Amino acid sequence: MKIVYASRTGNVERAVIRLMAKDPLCIEDGTETIDEDYILMTYTDGRGQIPRIVDAFLEANHDKCKAAAVFGNMARHAETFCGAADKIEEKYNIPILARMDTDGDADGELAIRAMMRK
Secondary structure: OEEEEEOOOOOOHHHHHHOOEEEEEEEOOOOOOOOOOEEEEEOOOOEOOOOOHHHHHHHHHHEEEEEEEEOOOOOEEEEEOOOHHHHHHHHHHHEEEEEOOOOOHHHHHHHHHHOOOO
């Protein structure tokens, strides 16, 4: 399954690289489109918000998104850690595979790898 990601600080991109995803699609401005099933990997913006470019992308492409992994920074934003996950799940009815600190962890990557094989 395709990986689609957004990375502002490089944390999400490092996780994508470790997954060795084939031809991942980077969301750069939200106008990108995709015509196949995918897993979304994104950071959390501000105080637990979906990043604007990710929200714009999902508005047009949420029907193909099968699951999401959301990243955050527990040390800096404990109260709103991975808050985008709840909003993505609620607004787009997309299941959340993992909530990961900084550039991820082994459990989150295992969940993503398992979904990639579907």
